[in-house]
Amino acid sequence: MISMIMVLNQKGDIMISRQYRDDVGRAAADSFRLQVVAAKETGTEAPVKRIENCSFLYTRHLNMYFVALTRSNVNPALVFEYLFQLIRILKAYLGEDFDENAMRNNMTLIYELMDETMDFGYPQNCAVDVLRLYINLGNVRPQDEPEPSQLTSQITGAIDWRREGIRHKKNEVYIDVLESVNLLLSSNGNVLRNEVTGQVQMNTKLTGMPECKFGLNDKLVIDKEKEDRKPGVEIDDCTFHRCVRLGKFDADRTITFIPPDGEFELMRYRVTDNINLPFRIIPAVQEEQGMTKVSINLKVIANFSDQLYATHVVLKVPVPKNTAKAKIKHSFGRAKYEPEQQAIVWRVKRFAGKAECHINAEVDLMPTVRPKPWSRPPINVEFQVPMFTASGVHVRFLRVYDKSGYHTNRWVRYITKAGNYQIRI
Known part of the structure; x- marks a missing residue:
């Protein structure tokens, strides 16, 4: 080794x-x-x-x-x-x-x-949580540090990611479902590559040694539970934190685990079918004869609900290297030609769902001795959409079982952002 x-x-x-x-x-x-x-x-x-x-x-x-x-x-x-x-x-x-x-x-x-x-x-x-039990930055021993005998049991036990005797004034669980959309679209609108990679982040503040049962709208689970009328999502593959009981998951597709205390990543997954693209972009590019001007027209449509909005939306529309200037008209937001990026960059702080935006640019080109055909790099898109998942994944339930039967507060947040989101022109 x-x-x-x-x-x-x-x-x-x-x-x-x-x-x-x-x-x-x-x-x-x-x-x-x-x-x-x-x-x-x-x-x-x-x-x-x-x-x-x-x-x-x-x-x-x-x-x-x-x-x-x-x-x-x-x-x-x-x-x-x-x-x-x-x-x-x-x-x-x-x-x-x-x-x-x-x-x-x-x-x-x-x-x-x-x-x-x-x-x-x-x-x-x-495991950082376990290492912190007996390796500290200072020489002062924490008040809640376990005794040596307990520590040995903790390290060599079956559940080394969580120590015994944890207590919280409020029992809370925060769940973040984070997705990244990767897309490559041809100039005529055909999907060349499309996938969503997601992760479920959790922050648990639970007393004792509770067992949790977690459920997504995975298609294999939905098919078994006929009473759930919501459509299931076909997850291509997934990986889990080591606290998840894989034998239980293989048997009946239920995710059961004793969680670490604090923040950790419960699982990662990938979806390639039936993806709801947050933005649809229709490009139209026309090059004049002699390569003195290029006309660029874009139509940007938000496909998500009008109750939601996207933030930090950025479109980088490439232009030829010999661009002299660009006249840009757009519905909203801010747009300008940035020579260092060889692109027209359009930025919107807040893009409402179901809204449309039109961008028109007239690009003047400088004459060159040896003109070369423009390679037309793809448009790059950045965005973030809270409370939306492109894959359709959502949390169906989180149940916490403990001997004392205490009440647990649960919060779920969804965020979808652009990964490698490109449209050819």
Whole structure:
């Protein structure tokens, strides 16, 4: 498995290193420095480098390299997952934007975390909630920290993501269903690529050790429960947090789990059929002979309910490189030609559902010695629509079972945003 973990700065100097096996040494950092850091290949080359029979798998956070070394034939996905988890853990302890100074000022803490998250090159406990029980930033012991015997049971038990004895004044659960719409539309309106990737984020503040049962309008569940008349959504694939009982899900498609305390991602899913596109865009582009002018006409239609609205709507309409100026007319919002982006950028803070907008632009072009055909890059769209899901997924229920039978307040929020949302012209 993993023989060594290193963290290097942008100059290639080692800030942190932990050796788990004897088949590599710190001298390997020199090879990585010459082959990768000095060559500035990160971002353009594959994040796996084979140097002198040693594999270097690396990723970056700000100006730092997180590198895993191994001489065995490992699963790269597992190694990268550990590197990403290590960065996530450091963010939880040192802040989202931890830098080189934060690393140097907390070296003892970082070595403790690396020792707890890996044993002889095999990733072990990477749960932030559990690590915080016995690895703290300061020397003061928290009042609610468990005794050593309880801690051992917590780490080695079947439910290591949640400790016993948690108490809250109010029992609350916040659910966020976040979706990202990816679309590629041809110039004549045909869908070339269309999918929705979603995630269910939860923030639980529950007393004790409750069991939760969570339900979406998944088509396989709806088909079994004939009394539910709402249409089901066909989810192509999904992944779950490790607290979910997969055996129960495979048996009857119910999502049951004992949740971690606080924020966590319950599941991810993907939908490719029957997607309700938030925006429909109809482009019409005409190039005059001699390439002296280009006329662009767009019709933008919001497909969601008139009770909703989209925010932070941005359309980037590409124009030729030799554009001199552009005269733009639009129904609402603000639009201008931005030479640095080689596009007409139209921005709307609030776009009402079922509304329509027309954008007309007359683009004057500068003459060129060797005119080239315009490649016509696609229109890029950005948006965010609260309380709307493009896939049609919605939360059917969340039931909380606890011995004391306390009441739980539940809140659900839906947000759909643009992923890679493009329309060819």
